[in-house]
Amino acid sequence: MRTCLVVDDSSVIRKVARRILEGLDFQIIEAEDGEKALEACKRELPDAVLLDWNMPVMDGYEFLGNLRRMPGGDVPKVVFCTTENDVAHIARALHAGANEYIMKPFDKEIVTAKFQEVGLI
Amino acid sequence: MTPSDYEYLRKLLKERSGLDLSADKQYLVESRLVPLARKAGLPGIPELVQKMKASAEALTAEVVEAMTTNETFFFRDKIPFDHLKDAVLPALIQARAARRSIRIWCAACSTGQEPYSIAMILKDMPALSGWRTEIVATDLAQAVLEKSKAGVFSQFEVQRGLPIQMLVKHFKQNGDLWQLNPDIRAMVQHRQLNLLQDFSHLGTFDVIFCRNVLIYFDQDTKAMIFERMSRMIEPDGVLVLGAAESVVGITDAFKPYPDRRGMYCPNTTRAAPRIAAGSPAMPLKLVAAAR
Numbered sequence: 001m002r003t004c005l006v007v008d009d010s011s012v013i014r015k016v017a018r019r020i021l022e023g024l025d026f027q028i029i030e031a032e033d034g035e036k037a038l039e040a041c042k043r044e045l046p047d048a049v050l051l052d053w054n055m056p057v058m059d060g061y062e063f064l065g066n067l068r069r070m071p072g073g074d075v076p077k078v079v080f081c082t083t084e085n086d087v088a089h090i091a092r093a094l095h096a097g098a099n100e101y102i103m104k105p106f107d108k109e110i111v112t113a114k115f116q117e118v119g120l121i
Numbered sequence: 122m123t124p125s126d127y128e129y130l131r132k133l134l135k136e137r138s139g140l141d142l143s144a145d146k147q148y149l150v151e152s153r154l155v156p157l158a159r160k161a162g163l164p165g166i167p168e169l170v171q172k173m174k175a176s177a178e179a180l181t182a183e184v185v186e187a188m189t190t191n192e193t194f195f196f197r198d199k200i201p202f203d204h205l206k207d208a209v210l211p212a213l214i215q216a217r218a219a220r221r222s223i224r225i226w227c228a229a230c231s232t233g234q235e236p237y238s239i240a241m242i243l244k245d246m247p248a249l250s251g252w253r254t255e256i257v258a259t260d261l262a263q264a265v266l267e268k269s270k271a272g273v274f275s276q277f278e279v280q281r282g283l284p285i286q287m288l289v290k291h292f293k294q295n296g297d298l299w300q301l302n303p304d305i306r307a308m309v310q311h312r313q314l315n316l317l318q319d320f321s322h323l324g325t326f327d328v329i330f331c332r333n334v335l336i337y338f339d340q341d342t343k344a345m346i347f348e349r350m351s352r353m354i355e356p357d358g359v360l361v362l363g364a365a366e367s368v369v370g371i372t373d374a375f376k377p378y379p380d381r382r383g384m385y386c387p388n389t390t391r392a393a394p395r396i397a398a399g400s401p402a403m404p405l406k407l408v409a410a411a412r
Contacts, residue, residue, distance in 0.1 A: 085276065087294050090285060101285040103276050110280045116199065117284050 001027045002120070003044075007037040007060065008052040008081070013104075017050055017081070020108045024121060034058030038066050046076055048120050050111075051098075053082035053089065061096060068097040077118045081106060122147060122166040129170055130154075130184070137185045138261055139317045141339045153187045186262040189337075193231040194281035196238045197332075201361050204381045205328070206242050209359050213327055214248050216357055222253035226326045226353075228316060229334035230258035233269030233309070234278070237301060239330070240308040241291055257323055259314035266311050272301035316346055320353070327355050333363035340371060347372040351387050360385040 004026040006017045011032075018028045029046060031037035035058040037049070049067070053060040060080060067073045077099045082089070085103040093101055099118040102110055115121045127147055134140040142150070151166065158169040161180060173181050196202045213223055223243070227236040236258040243254045260266050279288050279299045292299040314320055316334070329350055335343045350360060351374035360375055362368070362383055368375045373391045378384035 085297075087289060090289055094285065094289070103280060106280070107277075110277070113194075113280065113282050117282075 001025060002047040003027045003029060004048040004050060005029045005031060005037055005040055005046040005076075006050045007031045007034065007055070007063065008050075009033060009055040010052075013052070013081075017111070020111050021050070023108070024112060024115065034060060034063030034066075037063050041067055041070065041073070041076075045070075045072055048115070048118075049076050049078045050081050050102075051078055053080060053084045053093075061092065064093070064096045064098060077115075077120055079114050079118065122151060126167055126170045129174070130166075130188075133173075133181070134185065134188055137181075138189050138315065139338045139342050140189055141337055141342070150188070154184060157183060157187050186264055189261050193234045194278065195234045195283035197235065197282060198364050198383075199282070200364075201330075201332070201383055202238060202242060204384055205239065205361070206246070208381060209328060209384070210242070210246060210249075212357070214246075217327070221251065222255070223249070223328075224324065224326045225254075225256045225328045226323060226330065227256065227258045228314075228329060228331040228350075230260050230266070230269055230311070231262075232265045232278075233258065233272065234274075234282070235330060235332070236269070236309045237272070237305060238282075240305045241287055243308065244291070244305060245287075254308060256309045257312065257326075258309050259312045259320075259323070261313070261315050263313055266313055269309075270306075270311050272306045274299050274301070317342070320349065323353065325353055325355060327358045328361065329354055329358070330361045332361060332366070336363060336366055344372050347374050351375060354387055356387055356389050358387060360387075 002025070004021050006014050006021070006028055008014050008017070009032050014030050018030070021028055026048065029040055031040050033055045038058070040046075051060040051064065060082065064078055067076065067078070074097070078097065079100040079102060080093045080098050081102040081104060083104045090101050100114045102114055112121065127150065130150055131142045134142060154166055154169060158165055161169065161172070163169050163172065169180070169184070173184065217223060225239055227239070230236050236256045240256055243249055258269060260269075276297050276299070279292065288299065291302050291305050293302065331350070335346060338346070347368060354360060359378055362385065364383060366383075368385050373388055375385035376388040378386050
C-alpha cells in the first residue's frame, strides 16, 4: 500500500484529508508542522506528501526545500494544499519542487484529480 | 410529481432535445427542475408543468437547458486528451503538412472545459506553431455557451483536471475567479446547435469530440447522428466518444481506431451508406419533433 504524509497544523484538515486519501487506498502518516514531517521523512520516505503552507515551527515551503535536498527526497510527489491561493505563491511552490497545488477549500474530487495528475492513482 | 407530469416532461424533452429518459429517472428530473421551479416562484414541478402547458416558451426552454446541461471539467477522463496529443495530432500534423490547418468540433461543449482543454493542447504543441487551428464548440443550451464564451471559471472548476502548470500559464487570476487568456479563447468559436437538427453547415472536421451526450439518445437517433457525422469528417479523421459510449452495434459508419479506446475513424470500406448524400439530413418525423 502506498503511503501519504499529511502535513497540516489543523487536526480537522488532517482528518478530512485522511478520510479522502484512505478512500484512495493510501496509508496515512500525519504531521502537524514541517519539522515533524521532516523527521517522518528521515525515518521513511512516503510516496506522496499533502502539504499545508502556513504552519508553526517550520512552514510547508521550508519543509519542501529540505525534503528535496535529502537523499531520495526528489522521489515523493508533493501536492501543496493551502489557503495561499495567489499565482505568486503557486509559482514559488512549483519552483521549489511541488508537483501539484490544491487551493483550499477542497473536496474529494479535487484531491483525486490532482493525485491522478501526478500519477499517484 | 405525478406520473402524468413526468410523462409530459419525458415526451417534451425527447422531442426538443432527443433526451431519452427511462421510466426510472424521476429523481433526475426532480433534482434538476425543483430548483428551477423555485427560481420561477413556483412551489414545485406540478405548477411548473402547468405553466409550461400554458405556452410559457421561455420557461420550457429553461427546462430543456436544465435537463441537458451536464457536469464537465478540464481534461475529463484524461485518456482521450492523451490520445489526441500523442497519436491523433502527430498523425494529422504529418498528413496536413501542405495545408497547415486543423479543424476540431466539440459537439456538446457545455461550459467550455472540453474545447479549452483541446485549445491548450494545440497551443502547447510547437509543431503547430503558425498553423490555422479552429475549434468549433456547440451546445444546445445558450446559458452554458455564454459561460463558455466568457472563459471565466471558479477556483473549484480550475482544480478539476487542469494541471497547475497550465493554470498558471493560460489563466489570469481575478480574486476567486480565473480568466482564460485571450489567445486560448480566440481559438474557440461558439455556436448554439441542436444535434437533432441539420449540422452540415458547420463544414468538415479532422476531429469530432462527441462525449457523454449520445448516451441520452435512443438507438435510432444515435445511428442517425453518427451517419451525419461520418459525412462531415475527413477520411483520416477521428471521432471521440465518452468512456461508456461506442458505435458498436449502432452504426458501421465508424470503426474503432487501432489501440485507442473511445476513438473511432470513418469506415471507408463499408459497402454503402444507409442514407444517400442527397437524402434529408434526418428522418422527417425527427425533423418535425425537433421543431
